[in-house]
Amino acid sequence: MNSCHRHIQRLSSGSGNKPLTNSSSGDTFRCPICLEEVRNPKYLSCLHTFCESCIQTYISSTATCHDSLNTKTINCPVCRKRIDAPRKDISNEEWASSLPQNKLIVSMWLNSNPDKELCKFCERKEKKVSATHWCKACMETICDECKAFHELVPSLQNHKIVNITDTQVCGNDVEVKELCLEHKGKVVDAFCHQHQKLCCCICLATHHISCQRVQAIAEMAVEKERNHVLNIISTLSDLDQSIENMQQKSREKIDHLNSKKQEMCMKIDKAITELKTLIDDAHSALIKQFEQTHSDSIENLEVAFDELKRFSTTVRETKILLQSMLEKGSPKQLFVTKQNQLARIDDHISRLKSLDVWNHPEDYTLPDSNFLKQLLNQKKLENVKMLKTPSGMVEKIIQTVQRATSSDIMRRKRDASKKDWMKVTFKLVSQVTELSSWIHFGIFTHDTKILLPCRRPPSLNIFDISEPIGKCVYTEKCRYTPYGICHSRVNETLNEVYVSFQNCVVLYWIEVEDTPKFTKLQTIQLNEPMLAISCGLTTMFSANDSKAFICSQDFIIEHESPYSSGNANVPHLASSSKSDYHCFTSDGRVVVFDRNERNVFQSDKFQEEVRGMTFDLNDNIFVCNKKNKIKQIRFGGGEIRDIELDGISTSYTVALHPTGEKMLVLDFYGKCCVYHIM
Structure with missing residues (x-):
């Protein structure tokens, strides 16, 4: 194990004299290097925080010169991200000193700071004067004289100063100016929902000037952010426990393999000694191979154990910071901290996924212990075999993190996907009558709103289906004439909708809760006309009267093939939200294929006229057939059922609510019915 590994191995074995402890959770924020209360906290670009003296020592012992850039670099002791020195000729001491101070942690642990009795301004003048106040902007204790100095200097007059004895005022309402990582000295004060990025004023002017959904952080919904952070903290606690369980299983597996190795070596030695000189060379070769296999196996498990330990540090730090911000931080700081910490976890998970250490050694097997027969027939001994199984550790981590950060739609969808969809029933809850006969598609834009595009006259219509009889509330x-519509899966929201206008596709943000409003986020010019569109897990599927296309998320064509909609007025197709499968009709059959146009399966030929279709949450397929029912085909074929629907005489198009809670069916004769799925 190299020196860096030995250095990090101390993460879970040390103890501090008087650690800083969060009063609510009992967790401790320690320096990951010395494992004691963090002193003069400095953070790297990956946002991991250390004592200044600890990170200076670490830089001195591990910094190397990068050949291509001719500059010094280190790897973060926790996540292993490469960190470059700010300039070529900087000393290790200057590098550590130039790192930004984590003022968030300084403010967070103010009440636990035993050094707050002295005025920090006077200390720099080598004077020891008792402190009486705390400056929230300077993040330092000051005396009466220095407080008066603040009042005289114009640039300091706006600083908020509180009495140091009022611990509640000192500790609450943490408000640290979060600086932009890209533009030095600029404060983060906005958020781009379209790109999910924190922004300063320069970011907005250079990268997000055309973005439609940019919001000032000060205007964020406080209660929504608090609820989201509470959910993240709860899930991170589960994740922390899962990591501890994984580490324990790894240690148990190491003990088992060590024990099994001893047992098998004894068995091998006993058999080998009976063959005497004839097998001495073969014996030596076998043990050498076995030792190497065992060494590789243990090293694999130890690396996995070590990586889990590093990730546990990231998770615990995130949990502590979020808990503290929830209790003491301002709404802006709560939101900024949440976004930074989630990005840090995502970066660390990406590193874990890139490592080839998650197929764990499971056990050893010896193919045959008749060594004499092996030597006579093969002139050598058969090697010990290693059985490997996927550990599932990274997948479990990703699944747990996704549960923490997923939207309400994703959580509801996950719950609905647990049903046996070949047995669900449908209850009619609303119907819209006297529709134009030129409506071929529909989707949900809210739990109680649906969007229907009309070709004559060209319009997009919002219908309220909260009552038994639905009504149009906005047009x-x-x-140009709208054709196909589908949800965008980028942000998993009902509000982002793609609409095809034959030669272009427009991405709308649709507000429906108060006064309906359509905002154009993006217009994409098409190289081929597209009359029907659907959005899969990673690819788009579309078609016109003669061709079908598999496209990237920005509608760049990756595959195309001949296509015919038959007797239908428009193409009918669908994409799965669970896996990257797409389906369409061909010669009276429903055909399912993957993103590379490989055929997955196709149904038997139907006698009826097959029209619109959609995948359910188990990848079974609902198909309209111009009758008072729809068909449901089990994924892979083999089972088909007819579902009779109240209110429908000639089913034409079907669409599922993204959560799987409702379904809409368009009747061929100007009617739309909405059903609750049970």
Whole structure:
């Protein structure tokens, strides 16, 4: 094990004299290097925080010169991200000193700081004067004289100063100016929902000037952020426990393999000694191979154990910071901290996924212990075999983190996917009558709103289906004829909708809860006309009267093939939200294929006219057939059932609510019915 590994191995074995402890959770924020209360906290670009003296020592012992850049670099002791020195000729002491101070932690642990009795301003003048106040902007204790100095200097007059004896005022409302990592000295004060990025004023002017969904952090919904952070903290606690369980299983597996190795070596030695000189060379070769296999196996498990330990540090730090921000931080700081910490966890998970250490050694097997027969027939001994099984550790981590950060739609969808969808029933809850006969598609834009595009006259219509009889509540007139519609899966929201206008596709943000409003986020010009579109897990599927296309998320064509919609007025197709499968009709059959156009399966030929279709949450397929029912095909074929629907005489198009809680069916004769799925 190299020196860096030995250095990090101390993460879970040390203890501090008087650690800083969060009063609510009992967790401790320690320096990952010395494992004691963090002193003069400095953080790297990956946001991991250390004592200044500890990170200076670490830089001195591990910094190397990068050949291509001719500059010094280190790897973060926790996540192993490469960190470059700010300039070529900087000393190790200057490098550590130039790292930004984590003022968030300084403010967070103010009440636990035993050094707050002295005025920090006077200490720099080598004077020892008792402190009486705390400056929240300077993040330091000051005396009466220095407080008066603040009042005289114009640049200091806006600083908020509180009495140091009022611990509650000192500790609450943590508000640290979060600086932009890209533009030095600029404060983060906005968030781009379209790109999920924190922004300063320069970011907005250079990278997000055309983005439609940019919001000032000060305007964020406080209660929504608090609820999201509470959910993240709860899930991170589960994740922390899961990691501890994984580490324990790894240690148990190491003990088992060590024991099994001893047992098998004794068995091998006993058999080998009976063959005497004839097998001495073969014996030596076998043990050498076995030792190497065992060494590789243990090293694999130890590396996995070590990586889990590093990730546990990231998780615990995130949990502590979020808990503290929830209790003491301002709404802006709560939101900024949440976004930074989630990005840090995502970066660390990406590193874990890139490591080839998660197929764990499971056991050893010896193919045959008749060594004499082996030597006579093969002139050598058969090697010990290593059985490996996937550990599932990274997958478990990813699944747990996704549960913490997923939207309400994702959580509801996950719950609905647990049903046996070949047995669900449908209850009619609303119907819209007297529709234009030129409506071929529909989707949900809210739990109680649906969007229906009309070709004559060209328009996008919002219908309220909260009552048994639905009604149109808004019409967005269109310059060109709208055809296909589908949800964007980028942010898993009902509000982002793609609409195809044959030669272009427009991405709308649709507000429906108060006064309906359509905002164009993006217009994509098409190289081929597209009349029907659907969004899969990673690819788009579309078609016109003669061709079908598999496209990237920005509708760049990756595959195309001949296609015919038959007797239908428009193409009918669908994409799965669970896996990257797509389906369409061909010669009276429903055909399912993957993103590379490989055929997955196709149904038997139907006698009826097959029209619109959609995948359910188990990848079974609902298909309209111009009758008072729809068909459901089990994924892979083999089972088909007919579902009779109240209110429908000629089913034409079907669409599922992204959560799987509702379904809409368009009747061929100007009617739409909405069903609750049970």
